[in-house]
Amino acid sequence: MPDPDQTPARRGRPGYDRDQILEIAVQMFIEQGYEATSVASLAARLGLSKSALYHHFVSKEALLEVALDEALGGLEGVLKDAGDGSARDRLEQVLRGAVLVLVDRLAYVTLLLRVRGNSDVERAALDRRRAFDREVTELVQAAQAEGTVRADVDPSVATRLLFGMVNSIVEWYRPSGGEGGAELARDVLAVALDGLAPAGR
Structure with a gap:
């Protein structure tokens, strides 16, 4: 041998x-x-x-399509796994899950957030992002209806603000830093949902 x-x-x-x-x-x-x-x-x-x-x-387009699906598939999975609790509980689970997907697939989500719709692959990805945003907006509306999220903020604006904060993580988060995904998700929920809490809660 x-x-x-x-x-x-x-x-x-x-x-x-x-x-x-x-x-x-x-x-x-x-x-x-x-x-x-x-x-x-x-x-x-x-x-x-x-x-x-x-x-x-x-092709190069095939690489892009698979990469974008890595990010979008993770986010869409978060919505599917949100469970059957109150709308507020499901909204919390979606936000937590989105942060965890971002941390776990940081490069893929970063690429997704830079897509501008210059090709069929990119336009299809943007369509899926918009569908995700619509479902989150419906969750915000449902939480407003049950009285667990303040009703004086437009639900689509609330969704954009929530995910503006989540998406900004790609610009500064480094896996080698002090916080892991679970701790980061906890902090996002504290800042985001405390701000949306109804008066007196």
């Missing part, structure tokens, strides 16, 4: 799997912009030929 240290280096493509290629592509899309990132520059960063890259993803 040969000495492992003497085993010849494996020829062919470097040892990137699909997920690793996606992670590096997302970083490049964030650093350089999606439009400015070419398949050739991505292949060069990976040390792959373009044909080897196409073995994993058929």
Whole structure:
């Protein structure tokens, strides 16, 4: 049996799997912009030929679509998992879950928030974001109707303000900092929902 240290280096493509290629592509899309990132520059960063890259993803658009689905799928899952409690409880769960998704998939959510609708893939992602926002707005309305969220704030404005705060996390949060996702979610809920509490609560 040969000495492992003497085993010849494996020829062919470097040892990137699909997920690793996606992670590096997302970083490049964030650093350089999606439009400015070419398949050739991505292949060069990976040390792959373009044909080897196409073995994993058929196009740059396919990379973007999978990356955006990572973020959107997480957010949509939060809505599905919100349970059957009061509207206020479900709103809390959605906000907490959204923060946890953001922390867990930071690069993917960052990319999603930079989408401007310049392609079919981006427009489809924006449609899904708007659908998510509508469902959260309906939760805010339901919480207002049950008296657990103040009714003098327009529900669509409240949704934008809540997620403006959540989404701003991508600009300053660093995983190496003092707070993890659970602590960050706790802080967001304290600031966000205390401000929406009805008078006297």
